[in-house]
Amino acid sequence: MPHRSSMKINPFSVADFMLKWFLFLFLLTAAIGCANEQEQQKGDLPNIIYILADDLGYGELGAYGQEKIETPHIDNLASSGMMFTQHYAGSPVCAPSRYMLMTGKHPGNAYIRGNDEWSERGDVWSFEAMLENPEFEGQRPIPPETITVAKILKEAGYATGAIGKWGLGGPHTDGHPNRQGFDFFYGYLCQRQAHTYFPTHLWKNDERVFLRNEQVYPHQRLPEGADPYDLQSYSTFHNQPDYAADLMHAQALRFIEEHRDTPFFLYLPTPLPHVSLQAPKRWVNYYHDKFGDEEPYPGGNYTPVRYPNATYAAMISYLDEQVGDLVQKLRELDLYENTIIIFTSDNGPTFTGGVDPAFFESAAPFEGEYGWGKGYLHEGGIRVPMIAVWEGMIPAGTASNHISAFWDVLPTLGEIAGAKLPENIDGISFLNALKGNHETQTEHDFLYWEFPQYGGQQAVRIENWKGIRKNMISENNLEIELYDLNADPREQNNIAARHPDIVDKIRLIMDTSRTPSENDLFKIPVLGD
Numbered sequence: 030m031p032h033r034s035s036m037k038i039n040p041f042s043v044a045d046f047m048l049k050w051f052l053f054l055f056l057l058t059a060a061i062g063c064a065n066e067q068e069q070q071k072g073d074l075p076n077i078i079y080i081l082a083d084d085l086g087y088g089e090l091g092a093y094g095q096e097k098i099e100t101p102h103i104d105n106l107a108s109s110g111m112m113f114t115q116h117y118a119g120s121p122v123c124a125p126s127r128y129m130l131m132t133g134k135h136p137g138n139a140y141i142r143g144n145d146e147w148s149e150r151g152d153v154w155s156f157e158a159m160l161e162n163p164e165f166e167g168q169r170p171i172p173p174e175t176i177t178v179a180k181i182l183k184e185a186g187y188a189t190g191a192i193g194k195w196g197l198g199g200p201h202t203d204g205h206p207n208r209q210g211f212d213f214f215y216g217y218l219c220q221r222q223a224h225t226y227f228p229t230h231l232w233k234n235d236e237r238v239f240l241r242n243e244q245v246y247p248h249q250r251l252p253e254g255a256d257p258y259d260l261q262s263y264s265t266f267h268n269q270p271d272y273a274a275d276l277m278h279a280q281a282l283r284f285i286e287e288h289r290d291t292p293f294f295l296y297l298p299t300p301l302p303h304v305s306l307q308a309p310k311r312w313v314n315y316y317h318d319k320f321g322d323e324e325p326y327p328g329g330n331y332t333p334v335r336y337p338n339a340t341y342a343a344m345i346s347y348l349d350e351q352v353g354d355l356v357q358k359l360r361e362l363d364l365y366e367n368t369i370i371i372f373t374s375d376n377g378p379t380f381t382g383g384v385d386p387a388f389f390e391s392a393a394p395f396e397g398e399y400g401w402g403k404g405y406l407h408e409g410g411i412r413v414p415m416i417a418v419w420e421g422m423i424p425a426g427t428a429s430n431h432i433s434a435f436w437d438v439l440p441t442l443g444e445i446a447g448a449k450l451p452e453n454i455d456g457i458s459f460l461n462a463l464k465g466n467h468e469t470q471t472e473h474d475f476l477y478w479e480f481p482q483y484g485g486q487q488a489v490r491i492e493n494w495k496g497i498r499k500n501m502i503s504e505n506n507l508e509i510e511l512y513d514l515n516a517d518p519r520e521q522n523n524i525a526a527r528h529p530d531i532v533d534k535i536r537l538i539m540d541t542s543r544t545p546s547e548n549d550l551f552k553i554p555v556l557g558d
Contacts, residue, residue, distance in 0.1 A: 074186060074292035075419065076368040077442055078355065081130070081296070082348060083123065083194060083223075083303035084403055085414070086378030086391030089345060093414050097320075097389055098342045102353030103372060103416065110370075110418030111463060112428045117490070118376045119435035120480055121403055121410035123220055124168050124196045126375040126435060127298065131177040131197065131209070133439030133454035136479045137543030141197065142551040143482045145169040146221065154221060156246055160229055163237060166219040167199015169548070171209065176451040178439040179210025182294045185448035188212055190284045192277050193298035196220045200235065207234055211296070215280040217273070223300045224248070224331065226307040227269040231276060240271040247305045250328040257325045258335075266332045267307055274301055278351045282358050289362045294442070298375070299351070302344035304382030305332035312343030326383030337383035369419040369445065371438075377402040377410040396519050406478050406488035406497055407520050417463055424465040431462040432490065434476050477542045481551045489535045489542075494528075495520065496535035505555045509535055 087093060091100045092107035119129025120136055120143075128134075128141035136142055146153050147169040159165045179189045190213040191206045198204015199218050206214040217223040218232050225247040230239045245265055255262040277299070284295055306326070316339035326337040334340050352372065359365040378384065378391035380399040391397045392409035401409040415433075417423055436456035443450045444458045461470040476490040485502030488495065493515040500506040509532050511525035525532050545558045552558035 074446060075422075076288075076292055076359075076364060077182070077187070077294045077445070078368060078370045079294075079296050079438070079442075080352065080355075080370070080372045081127075081193070081298040082372070082374040083298070083300050084376060084379045085302060085345065085348075085374035086386065086389075086393075086397055086402065087374075087395060087409070087412050087414055088393035088397070089378065089389060089391050090414055092416065094393055095389070098345050100345065100349040102349045102356065106352065106356075106370060106372060106416045106418050107426075109420070109425050110416060110423045110427075111465075113415040113417070113433065114428055114430055115432045116373065116413055116415035117432075117434040117476060118374065118411045118413045120478065121376045121405055122480075122482070123194075123303075123375055125480070127196055128171065130375075130435040130438055131171075131179070132175060133178070133436050133451065133456040135434070135436050135455040135477050135542075137477050138453075138455060140171055140175070140547060141169070142546055142548070143480060144220070145548065145550055147199075154248075156222075156229075156244060159219070159222065160244060163200045165199075166222060167202065167204070168196050168220060170198030170202035170204025173203035173208065175209060177210045178442055179206070179294065179296065181210075181439070181443050181448040181450065182446055183210050183212070185443075185446040186292055187446065188288045188291050188293040189296075190214070190288075190293065191296040191298070192216050192281045192284065193296075194220060194223045194300045194303075195298065200232070200237075205235070213284065216277050216298075217300065223273075223303065225305055226273045226300070227266075227271065228273055231273060240273075240276075242269040242271050245269075245332075247332045248330060249332075251333045257327050257333075260335050263333055263335050266305075266328075266334070272307075272309065274299065274347065274351075278354065281351075282354065285355070285358050285362065285364070289364060292446075299348060301348040302341060304330075304379060304384060306334040306337055306340040306344070306383050307332060308340045308343035309347055312347050313340050316340075316342040316346075331382030334383050338385060338388055341384055341389070366420045369417065369422070371415065371417045373415040374413040376413065377405075379403045394518050396521075401520075404483040405499075406480055406486045408495070408514070408518060411478065411488075419463070423463050427465060429462050429467065431459055431467065431470055432473060432476065433457075433459045433462070434473075475538050475542075477538060479543060479553065481546070481553055485553050485555075487539050487553075489538050490514075491531070491535065491538075494531050494535070496525075496532065496539070498539065501553055501555050507555060509539075511535070 091104040119126040124144045125141045183189045189211045191211045192215045194217045215233050227242040230237045317336050325335045378386045378397050386397040395408040397409040401407045440456045440458040444460045478488045480486045484500040487498040495512045496509050510523045512520040546552050
């Protein structure tokens with residue numbers, strides 16, 4: 030064994046070892062830094078809560094001028110954030126409006142352009158048949174390859190939940206929310222089931238959750254011989270154990286609790302205040318005292334109700350109360366400052382089931398009664414309230430005149446999340462408008478709608494001009510009515526004859542901004558479909 034003093038050290042080996050060691054430390058530090066940066070970016074993503082009321086009119090919130098129905102919590106959102114005065118639904122009825130919201134497409138390029146109950150399955154309106162066979166539930170499903178806002182936000186790192194009324198596919202179909210980007214779903218898969226707030230069951234993901242309620246068909250009149258002025262005559266329709274709106278609200282609060290440590294997207298398509306008219310008794314009593322006695326609604330189209338106006342107002346105030354609960358939960362969990370809340374409605378007010386849009390001036394300042402509200406492309410049917418709150422990002426107590434529509438929501442939320450947006454969408458992000466940077470906000474050249482039901486309709490909005498065609502299927506009509514929304518927001522004076530150049534421009538948009546529908550139910554033959 031050689032003496033220690035005779036050992037030689039190779040300086041090149043030491044240098045090589047030290048170089049490799051420092052390189053390892055550098056790469057390790059860089060990797061940790063990159064991971065920390067990615068985690069920090071993920072942590073900086075705001076939570077998103079999108080609340081979609083059902084059939085709530087433009088004028089049914091205090092912040093938008095309502096004087097009879099009290100909505101203090103939603104009004105507080107308006108004073109804490111931004112009110113949009115020219116925001117439009119995707120369609121004048123439920124399912125297609127939700128499709129535009131989910132996909133960023135306008136009605137001329139949509140797969141779902143109207144309500145489609147998928148009736149070739151059988152008697153889909155039989156609640157007994159749906160109870161026996163859940164395959165009868167749900168509307169025609171959207172295709173599996175559909176790119177939804179939930180899918181792009183999930184890919185961007187969000188936990189995604191939908192709680193409420195879906196309407197884009199039933200159980201075990203490709204349109205089920207769990208197969209369209211939502212990690213969690215609770216509520217009504219089927220719009221028909223949502224015609225009662227006391228259903229026999231709701232859905233939790235792929236599972237039917239049975240409730241304690243009896244099966245009561247919602248589309249019936251009071252039994253023969255029943256006294257319409259006696260509250261006891263309505264007991265079967267209103268006094269059941271499980272009120273669906275309560276159950277869904279509890280799930281929404283639980284979702285926020287369970288995802289407090291990760292960015293989440295919570296889509297809340299509440300059925301409130303869609304008929305049938307059924308509401309918590311404490312709120313009905315409050316408005317009965319406020320409004321006084323009234324004539325009952327004996328039922329037929331929807332569930333009978335003793336005090337229809339009081340019950341309708343009660344449903345909206347109860348929804349407002351739920352919004353207040355959500356905000357309180359966010360504050361309790363220290364999430365409010367990093368959460369964007371958007372509140373809006375899927376279309377204008379209804380005219381049936383005991384609802385009286387004239388009494389409440391539900392679509393004010395627009396017309397909102399039959400022929401002008403839900404189901405029609407007039408302003409009362411598609412102009413909806415929208416309020417957005419995001420502390421520190423959206424200027425408080427402001428209003429925006431930016432012209433936007435449901436198909437703008439996907440690119441807006443996608444930009445907020447830094448998500449990759451799908452190609453071939455029709456929407457434009459309104460994030461700059463949200464932040465108050467209206468001078469840099471991109472504007473639409475026009476907004477386009479088509480609706481193959483209620484006679485068949487088309488509409489175009491260009492600046493202050495509104496062009497509309499009606500009775501396109503029922504009468505093969507192609508005449509365009511023209512309105513100046515600045516001077517005539519109620520669309521009472523057709524000035525098409527005075528502005529043939531504007532009419533020609535709108536006609537060209539109507540002819541070139543659409544593709545024929547894939548579904549025969551949605552085709553408009555007079556346009557060549």
